Amino acid sequence: MPKHKSFTLGELAKATNTEVVGNSDCHINNLSTIDNASEGSITFLTNKKYLHSLDNCMASAIVVSKEFKEDNRFNFLKSEDPYLTYAKLSKIFKYEEESLSPSIHESAVISELSSIGNNVHIGPNVFIGPNCSIKDNVFIHANCSIVKNVSISSNCLIHPGCVLGSDGFGFAPSQNGYVKIEQLGGLKIGKNVEIGANCSIDRGALDDTEIKDGVILDNLIHIAHNVILGEDSAIAASCAIAGSTKIGKNFRMGGLSGVLGHLEICDDVSVGAHTLITKDIQEPGDYVGIMPAQSHKNWAKSSVFIKKQGK
Amino acid sequence: MPKHKSFTLGELAKATNTEVVGNSDCHINNLSTIDNASEGSITFLTNKKYLHSLDNCMASAIVVSKEFKEDNRFNFLKSEDPYLTYAKLSKIFKYEEESLSPSIHESAVISELSSIGNNVHIGPNVFIGPNCSIKDNVFIHANCSIVKNVSISSNCLIHPGCVLGSDGFGFAPSQNGYVKIEQLGGLKIGKNVEIGANCSIDRGALDDTEIKDGVILDNLIHIAHNVILGEDSAIAASCAIAGSTKIGKNFRMGGLSGVLGHLEICDDVSVGAHTLITKDIQEPGDYVGIMPAQSHKNWAKSSVFIKKQGK
Amino acid sequence: MPKHKSFTLGELAKATNTEVVGNSDCHINNLSTIDNASEGSITFLTNKKYLHSLDNCMASAIVVSKEFKEDNRFNFLKSEDPYLTYAKLSKIFKYEEESLSPSIHESAVISELSSIGNNVHIGPNVFIGPNCSIKDNVFIHANCSIVKNVSISSNCLIHPGCVLGSDGFGFAPSQNGYVKIEQLGGLKIGKNVEIGANCSIDRGALDDTEIKDGVILDNLIHIAHNVILGEDSAIAASCAIAGSTKIGKNFRMGGLSGVLGHLEICDDVSVGAHTLITKDIQEPGDYVGIMPAQSHKNWAKSSVFIKKQGK
Numbered sequence: 001m002p003k004h005k006s007f008t009l010g011e012l013a014k015a016t017n018t019e020v021v022g023n024s025d026c027h028i029n030n031l032s033t034i035d036n037a038s039e040g041s042i043t044f045l046t047n048k049k050y051l052h053s054l055d056n057c058m059a060s061a062i063v064v065s066k067e068f069k070e071d072n073r074f075n076f077l078k079s080e081d082p083y084l085t086y087a088k089l090s091k092i093f094k095y096e097e098e099s100l101s102p103s104i105h106e107s108a109v110i111s112e113l114s115s116i117g118n119n120v121h122i123g124p125n126v127f128i129g130p131n132c133s134i135k136d137n138v139f140i141h142a143n144c145s146i147v148k149n150v151s152i153s154s155n156c157l158i159h160p161g162c163v164l165g166s167d168g169f170g171f172a173p174s175q176n177g178y179v180k181i182e183q184l185g186g187l188k189i190g191k192n193v194e195i196g197a198n199c200s201i202d203r204g205a206l207d208d209t210e211i212k213d214g215v216i217l218d219n220l221i222h223i224a225h226n227v228i229l230g231e232d233s234a235i236a237a238s239c240a241i242a243g244s245t246k247i248g249k250n251f252r253m254g255g256l257s258g259v260l261g262h263l264e265i266c267d268d269v270s271v272g273a274h275t276l277i278t279k280d281i282q283e284p285g286d287y288v289g290i291m292p293a294q295s296h297k298n299w300a301k302s303s304v305f306i307k308k309q310g311k
Numbered sequence: 312m313p314k315h316k317s318f319t320l321g322e323l324a325k326a327t328n329t330e331v332v333g334n335s336d337c338h339i340n341n342l343s344t345i346d347n348a349s350e351g352s353i354t355f356l357t358n359k360k361y362l363h364s365l366d367n368c369m370a371s372a373i374v375v376s377k378e379f380k381e382d383n384r385f386n387f388l389k390s391e392d393p394y395l396t397y398a399k400l401s402k403i404f405k406y407e408e409e410s411l412s413p414s415i416h417e418s419a420v421i422s423e424l425s426s427i428g429n430n431v432h433i434g435p436n437v438f439i440g441p442n443c444s445i446k447d448n449v450f451i452h453a454n455c456s457i458v459k460n461v462s463i464s465s466n467c468l469i470h471p472g473c474v475l476g477s478d479g480f481g482f483a484p485s486q487n488g489y490v491k492i493e494q495l496g497g498l499k500i501g502k503n504v505e506i507g508a509n510c511s512i513d514r515g516a517l518d519d520t521e522i523k524d525g526v527i528l529d530n531l532i533h534i535a536h537n538v539i540l541g542e543d544s545a546i547a548a549s550c551a552i553a554g555s556t557k558i559g560k561n562f563r564m565g566g567l568s569g570v571l572g573h574l575e576i577c578d579d580v581s582v583g584a585h586t587l588i589t590k591d592i593q594e595p596g597d598y599v600g601i602m603p604a605q606s607h608k609n610w611a612k613s614s615v616f617i618k619k620q621g622k
Numbered sequence: 623m624p625k626h627k628s629f630t631l632g633e634l635a636k637a638t639n640t641e642v643v644g645n646s647d648c649h650i651n652n653l654s655t656i657d658n659a660s661e662g663s664i665t666f667l668t669n670k671k672y673l674h675s676l677d678n679c680m681a682s683a684i685v686v687s688k689e690f691k692e693d694n695r696f697n698f699l700k701s702e703d704p705y706l707t708y709a710k711l712s713k714i715f716k717y718e719e720e721s722l723s724p725s726i727h728e729s730a731v732i733s734e735l736s737s738i739g740n741n742v743h744i745g746p747n748v749f750i751g752p753n754c755s756i757k758d759n760v761f762i763h764a765n766c767s768i769v770k771n772v773s774i775s776s777n778c779l780i781h782p783g784c785v786l787g788s789d790g791f792g793f794a795p796s797q798n799g800y801v802k803i804e805q806l807g808g809l810k811i812g813k814n815v816e817i818g819a820n821c822s823i824d825r826g827a828l829d830d831t832e833i834k835d836g837v838i839l840d841n842l843i844h845i846a847h848n849v850i851l852g853e854d855s856a857i858a859a860s861c862a863i864a865g866s867t868k869i870g871k872n873f874r875m876g877g878l879s880g881v882l883g884h885l886e887i888c889d890d891v892s893v894g895a896h897t898l899i900t901k902d903i904q905e906p907g908d909y910v911g912i913m914p915a916q917s918h919k920n921w922a923k924s925s926v927f928i929k930k931q932g933k
Contacts, residue, residue, distance in 0.1 A: 031806065033828045087794035090804035090827075107731065107747075109418065109435040109453070124731040125418075125436045125747045125765070127453035127471070141788075142731070142749035142767040143436070145453040145471035145508075157802075160749070160767035160785045161820070163471045163508035166452075169529040169547065172398035177503065177525040177543050180468075182401035184342065192799065197767075197785035197822040198472070198842075200508040200530040200548075205401075206344045214799040218791040219822040220509075220844045220862070222531045222548040222566070232799050236791065237822075237844040238862040238880070240531070240549040240566045242584075255844070255862045256880045256898065258549070258567045258585055273864075274880055274898035275604050276567065276585035289604030292614045293897050293911030298621030303914045305620040309927040310920030420729065420746040420764070436729075436747045438764035438782070454747070456764040456782035456819075474782045474819035477763075480840040480858065483709035488814065488836040488854050491779075493712035495653065509783070511819040511841040511859075516712075517655045531820075533842045533859040533877075551842070551860040551877045553895075569860070569878045569896055586915050587878065587896035600915030603925045609932030616931040 005029060005093060009061050009075055012042065016088045018063065022075030026060050031086075031093040034059070042077070044086045063089070102139070117154070131186070132165070141197075149186035149203050156189060159219070161198040164189070168202040168209075168225025168243060181205060183225060190214065196221065196237065205243075218255070230267065316340060316404060320372050320386055323353065327399045329374070333386030337371050342397075342404040345370070353388070355397045374400070413450070428465070442497070443476070452508075460497035460514050467500060470530070472509040475500070479513040479520075479536025479554060492516060494536060501525065507532065507548065529566070541578065627651060627715060631683050631697055634664065638710045640685070644697030648682050653708075653715040656681070664699070666708045685711070724761070739776070753808070754787070763819075771808035771825050778811060781841070783820040786811070790824040790831075790847025790865060803827060805847060812836070818843065818859065827865075840877070852889065 007015075010024030032041040034050060037059035044063035045051065054062070054074075061075040063082045070076045079085040102121035110116065114132035123142035128134070133151045140146070141160040150165035158164070170181035185204025190213035195201070199217055202225040203209055209225055214232040217223075221235055224243040229235075233251035241247070242261030251265060254273030259265065263277065268284035271277055275289040294302065318326075321335035343352040345361060348370035355374035356362065365373070365385075372386040374393045381387045390396040413432035421427065425443035434453035439445070444462045451457070452471040461476035469475070481492035496515025501524035506512070510528055513536040514520055520536055525543040528534075532546055535554040540546075544562035552558070553572030562576060565584025570576065576592045583599035592598065605613065629637075632646030654663040656672060659681035666685035667673065676684070676696075683697040685704045692698045701707040724743035732738065736754035745764035750756070755773045762768070763782040772787035780786070792803035807826025812835035817823070821839055824847040825831055831847055836854040839845075843857055846865040851857075855873035863869070864883030873887060876895030881887065885899065890906035893899055897911040916924065 031828060036829055081794070081796070084794040084796050084801060087792075087796075087801040087803045090792075090806060091802075093806060094804040095806070105731070107418065107436075107729070109416070124749045125454065125729075127435045129453075141769070142751075143454055143472075143747065143765055143783075143785075145434075147452070147471060157789075159788050160769060161454075161472060161509070161765075161783060161822070163454075163530070166470050166508040166530065167468075169507060169527070170398075170401075171527055171545070172392070172395040174392070174395050178527050178545065179395060179398040180402075180505065181398045182405040184401060184404060184406070194802065196791060197788040197824075198509055198531075198783070198820055200472070202508075202530070206342060207347055216791070216793055216800050218844075218846075219785070219788065219824070220531060220820075220842060222529075224529075224548065234793070234800065236862075236864070237846065238549065238860065240547075242547070242566055254882075255864055256567070256878070260565075260584060271604070272607070272610075273882060273900075276601050277604055278584075278601065286607035287604045288607050288610040289602045290610070290614070290898050290900065291602040291911045291913040292618050293893070293899055293909045294618060294621050296894070296908035296910050298618070299894075299910040299912070300621075302617050302621035303912070306617065306924050306928065307914050307916060307920070310916050310922075310924035418729070418747075420727070436765065438746045440764075454765055454783075458763070458782060472765075472783060472820070474765075474841070477781050477819040477841065478779075480818060480838070481709075482838055482856070483703070483706040485703070485706050485709075489838050489856065490706060490709040491713075491816065492709045493716040495712060495715060495717070509820055509842075511783070513819075513841070517653060518658055531842060533840075535840075535859065549860065551858075553858070553877055567878070571876075571895060582915070583918070583921075587912050588915055589895075589912065597918035598915045599918050599921040600913045601921070601925070602913040603929050605929060605932050609929070611932075613928050613932035617928070 005095070007092070009042075009077065012061075012089065012092065013077055015092060016077065016079070016085045018077040018079040018085055020075065021070050021078055022061070022072075026075050028061055031089050032059065034062075042089065044082050044089075046083045046086070105142075123160070129165070147203070149208075150189070151186065152189045153191040153193070153213070155192045157194045159195060159197040159199075162195055163200045164195070165203040166200060168205050170205050170225065170243075185209065185225065187211075190231070193217075199223075212249075224261065236273065316406070318403070320353075320388065323372075323400065323403065324388055326403060327388065327390070327396045329388040329390040329396055331386065332381050332389055333372070333383075337386050339372055342400050343370065345373075353400065355393050355400075357394045357397070413448075416453075434471070440476070458514070460519075461500070462497065463500045464502040464504070464524070466503045468505045470506060470508040470510075473506055474511045475506070476514040477511060479516050481516050481536065481554075496520070496536070498522075501542070504528075510534075523560075535572065547584065627717070629714070631664075631699065634683075634711065634714065635699055637714060638699065638701070638707045640699040640701040640707055642697065643692050643700055644683070644694075648697050650683055653711050654681065656684075664711065666704050666711075668705045668708070724759075727764075745782070751787070769825070771830075772811070773808065774811045775813040775815070775835070777814045779816045781817060781819040781821075784817055785822045786817070787825040788822060790827050792827050792847065792865075807831070807847070809833075812853070815839075821845075834871075846883065858895065 006029040009026045029040040041059040042061040043059040104122040105124040108126040110128040111130040113130035117136035121139040128146040135154040147165040165187045171178035186208040187203040196219035201223040212231040218237040222240040226244040230249040236255035247265040248267035253271040259277040272288035317340040320337045340351040352370040353372040354370040415433040416435045419437040421439040422441040424441040428447035432450040439457040446465040458476040482489035497519040498514040507530035512534040523542040529548040533551040537555040541560040547566035558576040559578035564582040570588040579595035586600040628651040651662040663681040664683045665681040726744040727746045730748040732750040733752040735752040739758035743761040750768045757776040769787040793800035808830040809825040818841035823845040834853040840859040844862040848866040852871040858877035869887040870889035875893040881899040894910035
C-alpha cells in the first residue's frame with residue numbers, strides 16, 4: 001500500500017484555505033473515511049446523515065462546514081465547502097508510486113502525421129493514428145486507440161481502453177445492403193476533459209464531434225459522430241448519446257441513460273439514470289423516465305395494465 | 312486537416328450516376344454540410360426540414376432528389392437517392408492520410424494456428440489467438456483481441472478495442488458455487504460486416520455464434536454466445552443480445568436496447584431505443600418499450616400510479 | 623477445428639460421478655448439442671421442452687436426470703444434475719490448441735512495484751501498473767489494463783479488454799468547474815472470480831472496491847468505486863453498479879440493468895434485465911422494472927396515458 005505523508009493540521013489548513021479549530025500542531029498522515037479513520041487520519045463530514053458515525057470515529061481531525069457545531073472530541077478544519085476541501089486533500093495525500101515525469105511508452109505507436117505537446121504521458125500500447133494533435137499536459141492511459149483527426153486540448157486525462165476518433169456509424173441503405181459513408185470529420189476535445197475507461201467517441205461525418213472544456217465522462221460511454229457536448233457536462237457510466245445531438249453547458253446524466261440523435265438540449269439539464277431523452281429540451285431542469293422496479297408479481301400486474309392502455 | 316481533391320461536377324455526376332443541372336465544369340474540391348459549405352463545396356439535401364438552410368448556403372453544388380425544384384442559385388446533382396449519392400461522394404473525397412497498402416503491424420501477436428488472407432490489415436497491438444481464419448480484405452483496427460475459433464469473412468471492418476470470440480457466459484450452479492462451462496464453439500462472421508469500437512461478441516458454447524453477411528454494429532455492443540444475427544441487420548450503440556437468440560434478416564435496433572436469450576425474432580423487425588424485447592416476435596414491424604421521460608415532479612406521480620397498479 | 627478426444631461412456635460416467643444405462647463401452651469422441659450430435663457424440667437434456675428433439679437425435683449417449691424414463695434408442699448417463707454434468711464434460715472435451723503452460727507474454731508491461739504469483743498467465747499487451755498483486759493461477763487475457771492498487775486473488779479469469787483499478791468517478795463541483803478527487807483506494811478481487819470482456823471496475827476513493835469470491839461478470843459491465851459485490855453474484859452483460867453500493871451474496875442481475883449509488887442490497891436478490899434499482903432492498907426475491915415493449919402504435923397510446931398520470 002502507498003506510503004503515508006505527514007503534515008500538521010495547520011499546514012493542511014493553509015493549503016486548503018480552511019480554519020483550524022483545535023490543535024494546529026496535530027500530525028496528520030492520511031486521509032480516510034470516517035469509518036476507517038485512526039490516529040493520524042483526517043476525514044470529512046459532508047452529509048448530516050453520517051453525523052452519528054462520528055461517535056466511534058478515531059480520526060485526529062475532521063473537515064466540517066462553517067455551520068458545524070464542533071465539540072472537543074476532535075480537531076476540525078472548518079470549510080466553506082467540505083467536499084471541495086476533501087478534493088484538495090486528496091491531491092495532497094496522493095502518493096505517486098512511480099516517477100511523476102510523464103513519458104511516452106516505447107510500445108506506443110504514433111503516426112508521424114500527428115503532433116504531441118509538452119509534458120504528455122502516453123501509456124503502453126496506445127495507438128495514435130494520423131492527423132491527431134495532443135496538446136500539453138495530456139495523460140493517455142494504456143491501451144487507448146486515438147484513431148484519426150483527433151485534437152485533444154491541454155490538461156485532459158484519458159483512461160485505459162478508450163477509442164477516440166473512430167468512424168461514426170453512417171451508412172446509406174441500398175438495394176445491395178448498407179453502403180458505408182466515409183467519415184471525413186474530426187473529434188475536438190476541449191481542455192480539462194476527463195474520459196473514463198473503455199469509452200468510445202466517434203469523429204464526425206463531415207464536421208467535427210465536439211467535447212467542450214471541463215467535461216467529465218465516466219466509463220463505458222458512447223458518444224456518436226457530430227455530437228456537441230457543452231462545457232462542464234458530467235455523464236455517468238454506460239450512457240450513449242446518438243449522432244448530431246447538440247447539448248448545452250452543465251448537462252448531467254445518470255448511468256445507463258441516453259439521448260436520441262439530432263436533438264437540441266438547452267443548458268443546465270439534468271437527466272436521471274436509465275432514462276431516454278427522445279425530444280428537444282428547451283427548459284432547464286430535471287428529467288426522469290425510470291420504469292419503477294417492483295417485485296416480479298407486482299410488476300407483472302403493472303405491466304399488463306400498461307399494455308391494456310395501448311390496445 | 313486533410314488535403315482536398317478536385318473534380319468537375321460533370322466528373323462527379325458520372326462517378327455517382329447522377330444528372331447535372333447547371334454548370335458541369337464547375338470545380339468541386341470538398342464535400343461538406345450545408346452549413347459549412349463554401350465555394351468549391353458540394354453538399355446534399357436529404358430532408359425538406361433543412362430546405363430553408365439553403366438560403367445562406369455557400370456551396371457550389373447540391374445533391375438533391377429528382378423531384379427537387381431547382382433554381383439558378385446553385386448547381387445541382389439530381390439523384391434517385393441523395394443519401395446514397397452522399398455515401399458515394401464520401402468515398403470519392405476520402406483522403407488517405409497514410410499509405411493505403413494494408414499491412415500487419417509488427418506489434419500484432421498472431422497464433423501460428425491461425426490463417427490470414429490477402430490484403431488484410433492488422434493494426435498495432437492486435438491479438439489473434441488459435442484456430443482463427445481471417446479472410447481477404449479484412450481490416451482489424453488497433454487493440455482488438457480475436458480470442459479463439461473465430462472466422463471473419465472477406466471485406467469486414469473491425470474497429471479498435473473489439474473482443475471477438477471470447478468465452479460465452481456459461482456456468483452451472485453447484486453447491487460449491489458456479490462451475491464454468493468451457494466454451495467449445497466458434498464465432499462466424501459473414502462478409503461485409505462492420506463492427507464498432509469496443510464491442511464484444513462471444514464464441515458459442517458448443518455450436519457457433521453467427522453474424523451474417525452485411526451486418527453493421529455500432530460501438531459498445533454485446534452479443535452473447537450462440538446468437539444468430541441475420542443478414543443486413545443494423546444495431547445502434549450500447550445494445551446487448553443475450554445467449555442463443557436467433558434473429559432474422561434486416562433487424563434494426565436503437566441504442567441501449569436488448570433482446571433476452573433463447574428467443575426467435577422474425578425478419579424485418581425494428582426495435583426502438585432503450586427497449587427490451589422479452590418474447591419471440593413473429594410479426595415484422597416496429598416495437599417500442601420506452602418509459603417516457605418527464606420532469607422529475609411529473610415522473611414521480613406517474614411512477615406512483617404505475618406502482619399502484621401492481622398492488 | 624479442434625481435434626477430438628475419445629473415451630468410453632464408462633470412463634465418462636466415472637469422471638462425472640454419473641450412472642451408465644446402456645453400453646459402457648460405447649466410444650464417445652465429442653460433446654454436442656442435441657441438434658448437431660452424430661455418432662460418437664454425447665449430448666444432454668436439461669429441459670423437457672426439448673424432449674421431442676431426441677426423435678431425430680443421432681447422439682451415441684445422452685446425459686439425463688435420474689427421473690428420466692430411458693428407452694433403448696440411446697445410451698444414457700443418469701445424473702443428479704444434468705447441467706452440472708454438462709459443465710464437467712465441457713472440461714473433459716476442451717481442446718487446448720496451444721501449450722497449457724501459462725506464461726507472461728513478452729509484450730506485457732508490468733510495474734516493478736507489483737507482484738505476480740505462480741502459474742499466472744498474462745496475455746499480449748497487458749499493462750499492470752504499480753501496487754498490484756496477482757495471485758496464483760490467475761489468467762489475464764490480452765489487452766487488459768490493471769491500473770493501480772489492484773489485488774487479484776487466486777484462480778481468477780480476466781477476459782480481454784478489461785480495465786481494473788481505474789480512477790473512480792469522483793469530482794467536487796466548484797466555481798471553476800469540477801475538481802478531481804484523487805482516488806487513493808484499491809480494488810480487491812476475491813478467488814474464483816471471472817470477469818468478461820471489456821468490463822471496467824474502478825478502484826476506491828479512500829477505501830477499496832471489493833468483488834468477493836466466486837463472482838461471475840459477463841461482458842461490458844461497469845462497477846464503480848467502493849462498490850462491494852457479494853460472494854457468488856452473477857451479473858449479465860452491459861450492467862452498471864454505481865458508487866458505494868453494498869450488495870449481498872448471491873446477487874443476480876439481467877443484462878442492461880443498474881443499481882444506483884450508496885444503496886444496500888441484501889443477500890439473494892435477483893434483478894430482471896433492463897431494470898434500475900433505485901432504493902435499498904431488504905427482502906430477498908425477484909425485482910423487475912421493464913417497460914413492456916409493444917407495437918409502435920400501441921406503445922404511443924400507453925406512453926400518452928402514463929404521461930397523463932404525471933400532469
